[in-house]
Amino acid sequence: MNTNDIAIELPSSKSxxxxxxxxxxxxxxxxxxxxxxDSDDTHxxxxxxxxxxxKNNNLYYCNNAGSVARFLMAVLAITPGNHVLTGDExxxxxxxxxxxxxxxxxxxxxxxxxxxxxxxxxxxxGSLHHRTAxxxxxxxxxxxxxxxxxxxxxxxxxSLTMTSRAASRPYINMTCEMLRQCGVQVRQSSNGRxxxxxxxxxxxxxxxxxxERDWTAASYFYTAAALRPDLRIRxxxxxxxxxxxxxxxxxxxxxxxxxxxxxxxxxRKTTRxxxxxGGGVCDKQIAISCIDNPDLAPTFAVACAALxxxxxxxxLQNLGSKESNRxxxxxxxxxxxxxxxxxxxxxxxILPSNLHPTEPVQTxxxxxxxxxxxxxxxxxxxxxxxxxxxxxxxxxxxxxxxxMLQNH
Numbered sequence: 001m002n003t004n005d006i007a008i009e010l011p012s013s014k015s016x017x018x019x020x021x022x023x024x025x026x027x028x029x030x031x032x033x034x035x036x037x038d039s040d041d042t043h044x045x046x047x048x049x050x051x052x053x054x055k056n057n058n059l060y061y062c063n064n065a066g067s068v069a070r071f072l073m074a075v076l077a078i079t080p081g082n083h084v085l086t087g088d089e090x091x092x093x094x095x096x097x098x099x100x101x102x103x104x105x106x107x108x109x110x111x112x113x114x115x116x117x118x119x120x121x122x123x124x125x126g127s128l129h130h131r132t133a134x135x136x137x138x139x140x141x142x143x144x145x146x147x148x149x150x151x152x153x154x155x156x157x158x159s160l161t162m163t164s165r166a167a168s169r170p171y172i173n174m175t176c177e178m179l180r181q182c183g184v185q186v187r188q189s190s191n192g193r194x195x196x197x198x199x200x201x202x203x204x205x206x207x208x209x210x211x212e213r214d215w216t217a218a219s220y221f222y223t224a225a226a227l228r229p230d231l232r233i234r235x236x237x238x239x240x241x242x243x244x245x246x247x248x249x250x251x252x253x254x255x256x257x258x259x260x261x262x263x264x265x266x267x268r269k270t271t272r273x274x275x276x277x278g279g280g281v282c283d284k285q286i287a288i289s290c291i292d293n294p295d296l297a298p299t300f301a302v303a304c305a306a307l308x309x310x311x312x313x314x315x316l317q318n319l320g321s322k323e324s325n326r327x328x329x330x331x332x333x334x335x336x337x338x339x340x341x342x343x344x345x346x347x348x349x350i351l352p353s354n355l356h357p358t359e360p361v362q363t364x365x366x367x368x369x370x371x372x373x374x375x376x377x378x379x380x381x382x383x384x385x386x387x388x389x390x391x392x393x394x395x396x397x398x399x400x401x402x403x404m405l406q407n408h
Contacts, residue, residue: 005234012211027203062087074146077108086120137166151197170245215246229279257282291315298372317346324364360384367393
């Protein structure tokens, strides 16, 4: 470990935190969770679950938190009472139909009060009396995870078949592994499309849960290393041994010349970090699929454009239904900077070009847009990001950590 490393403190994983909060709720609070995410989304889910426990208000407002709304919808469907689930204007535009339809097929009473397949919804919670269901996971893996999380509480468990290829499959795998850690039996069919979850009367884990640091948050510092080879960055308490699928960012950025190495501190075998340095051989032409890792797409697109790499990013069909229409947002902002870029049937094609600063970078009220474009300020003096506060959705201390790079 080099004492000149710029040591970055990453946030805890929001994805892991929110799943553990749901499991802890279903376990009656028996799971001890350490290092919960400090993100706005995790704070929101904690508040809404506390509201549900107190039963003092049946209106659950989810802001623009898609995972919170989808996970909570499944929980409300099995919780006796009348509930209303809603959110801000953008959340009301985000797809919910596959989850609504599958919950209905299991016996849930859900009414869409505006457009069918979208929030807001009224839910008459109670027992789900069917064991077998199917779902289209092509728009979001969160639909599948929401159902798997409540599956152990169903009287006969759940047999859930995916009718098409899942978006973000690693997040489903994450959910399955967490269930197993809680003593729940989870099996998959040989083709991986059907999940069998057994009923479990005692959801618990015999040990304390420590939330991993967030690999998606790490990606922005990989971009920084790629753009500034003179920086040596250490991502504290991060390990390649992770439940998070976005640890693939390591191999993505190896194509852009970023070398990464896992380091264990002496005498502390469980404390690890990842050191990053750029300046290695950078591929001049790259083609990758982001279907399993869509949150990395904005980050990687910006890095490729800045390094004048000819890049094709595939599997981006779902980026239109995120916190913003990220596919259009990436295209628009990079074009404003002079990038040659086009959208073609769920693909983003980037051609080598000279970027120039434009200000401010529009963030579209989307935390990942703000953080993906932030590293460009390391090569463009004075680059401004519109509404920088949006990063609080997943990484409240992002600017504090990023300033250490700018001030180095």
